Amino acid sequence: MVCYISNTPQWRHMPTWNDHTPIYRQLAGRLAGxxxxxxxxxxxxxxxxxxxxxxxxxxPLTVTRALQSLVDEGLVESRRGVGMYVQxxxxxxxxQVERARFLNEEWPRIVARLRxxxxxxxxxxxxx
Numbered sequence: 595m596v597c598y599i600s601n602t603p604q605w606r607h608m609p610t611w612n613d614h615t616p617i618y619r620q621l622a623g624r625l626a627g628x629x630x631x632x633x634x635x636x637x638x639x640x641x642x643x644x645x646x647x648x649x650x651x652x653x654p655l656t657v658t659r660a661l662q663s664l665v666d667e668g669l670v671e672s673r674r675g676v677g678m679y680v681q682x683x684x685x686x687x688x689x690q691v692e693r694a695r696f697l698n699e700e701w702p703r704i705v706a707r708l709r710x711x712x713x714x715x716x717x718x719x720x721x722x
Contacts, residue, residue: 609624609650617652617656618656618657618659618660618663619660619663621646621650621652621656621657621660622660622661622663622664625640625646625660625661625664626664626667626669626688629664629669629680629684629685629688630685630688630689630692632685634680635680636680636681636682636683636684636685637679637680637682638679638680639676639677639678639679639680640661640664640670640677640678640679640680642677643657643658643661646660646661661678664678665678668681668684668687669681669684669687669688670684
């Protein structure tokens with residue numbers, strides 16, 4: 595028996611999903627990361643449910659749920675019969691939320707780890 599999936603280039607680049615968070619939330623996080631990078635630009639259409647389901651090899655209902663969570667966050671709007679579009683200002687709102695989350699959740703752990711390792715700001719190669 596031949597496994598055709600393993601012979602496709604897409605399969606080799608498939609993302610991995612963890613068991614700690616529902617896949618739709620992980621996908622929503624990935625899509626939000628792309629929005630933060632400006633892909634797609636504000637006002638432009640998001641990839642279709644079918645395209646995303648095919649790209650990530652997941653159920654279209656999972657994709658729909660992920661996109662709905664972006665709608666609920668005000669990052670994407672659903673245009674009936676046309677698709678999902680990135681809201682104006684979505685990138686800036688997302689950046690503000692992510693900055694606050696980073697400073698409140700991630701940064702304290704990073705600072706604690708730096709202290710634990712005895713690293714000072716001068717030890718960090720911020721830019722080269």
